[in-house]
Amino acid sequence: xxQNYSVATHTSTxxxxxxxxxxxxxxxxxxxxLFSAGTAAVGVMMNLSQGMALGATVVAIVMLWFVLPRTAxxxxxxxxxxxxxxxxxxxxxPVLNYYLAVNPSIVMTALGGTGAIFLGLSAYALxxxxxxxxxxxxxMVGLFVVIGASLLNxxxxxxxxxxxxxxxxxxxxxxxxxxxxxxMVNGGETNYIMATAGLFLSIVNMFQAxxxxxxxxxxxx
Amino acid sequence: MDWIQIxxxxxxxxxxxxxxxxxxxxxxxxxxxxxxxxxxxxxxxVVVGLFILFLIQMV
Numbered sequence: 001x002x003q004n005y006s007v008a009t010h011t012s013t014x015x016x017x018x019x020x021x022x023x024x025x026x027x028x029x030x031x032x033x034l035f036s037a038g039t040a041a042v043g044v045m046m047n048l049s050q051g052m053a054l055g056a057t058v059v060a061i062v063m064l065w066f067v068l069p070r071t072a073x074x075x076x077x078x079x080x081x082x083x084x085x086x087x088x089x090x091x092x093x094p095v096l097n098y099y100l101a102v103n104p105s106i107v108m109t110a111l112g113g114t115g116a117i118f119l120g121l122s123a124y125a126l127x128x129x130x131x132x133x134x135x136x137x138x139x140m141v142g143l144f145v146v147i148g149a150s151l152l153n154x155x156x157x158x159x160x161x162x163x164x165x166x167x168x169x170x171x172x173x174x175x176x177x178x179x180x181x182x183x184m185v186n187g188g189e190t191n192y193i194m195a196t197a198g199l200f201l202s203i204v205n206m207f208q209a210x211x212x213x214x215x216x217x218x219x220x221x
Numbered sequence: 222m223d224w225i226q227i228x229x230x231x232x233x234x235x236x237x238x239x240x241x242x243x244x245x246x247x248x249x250x251x252x253x254x255x256x257x258x259x260x261x262x263x264x265x266x267v268v269v270g271l272f273i274l275f276l277i278q279m280v
Contacts, residue, residue, distance in 0.1 A: 134254030140244040
């Protein structure tokens with residue numbers, strides 16, 4: 001009987017910890033998304049150059065790789081994640097300016113579409129509690145291939161390849177959303193700052209890929 | 222080729238180098254999914270794909 005009680009207590013404690021992780025992650029994610037939207041608006045209004053946008057993106061990625069892992073378990077992790085998401089938002093400025101000039105509805109549709117896909121996938125992973133950890137290898141290889149194809153296309157400049165890469169990015173980022181959400185639910189991820197960073201990157205990459213696809217099929221062309 | 226393209230190429234190359242060890246580790250150590258798991262993922266991707274087609278029609 002005592003053993004049953006301790007098992008029940010342990011289970012309810014880990015459920016509480018998981019619920020707290022999910023709550024903290026989504027709270028921080030919504031705050032960083034709002035902040036990033038603000039810095040993106042600043043980038044649009046300032047008519048930021050491509051060079052400055054690339055610089056902001058590079059600094060964000062360097063912080064993501066080298067600073068965030070060292071600060072994610074301390075209070076410093078919060079300003080760092082806001083710094084990363086703010087810089088990534090700023091880096092979207094020239095891209096948003098381009099698509100706003102082509103057709104503003106592309107940006108709104110991409111925004112709404114990304115939100116709907118994210119919410120749908122997250123709801124699925126949270127409610128079914130399925131374990132998507134089997135996808136880790138596939139997603140990492142897919143990411144590697146997509147980055148390699150993007151690098152190649154800088155030199156080849158093939159529009160169809162660019163579209164195929166964007167389609168693959170959406171598929172892979174959808175997979176990452178499922179993987180990361182199920183990691184939180186099933187105990188693979190225990191740090192809400194790292195979880196937020198992962199989900200944020202998936203959302204931003206999906207948004208950019210969707211912008212590209214919608215821009216290519218824009219009926220006003 | 223302008224320096225923006227060169228900078229982007231360098232960034233993407235650095236990303237490839239950075240994620241390569243993680244990719245090898247994931248391929249080697251990640252649990253294997255059943256055919257049912259992969260079919261489930263495929264169905265989800267079909268739904269996402271149909272939704273994107275719908276968004277393309279809207280624009």
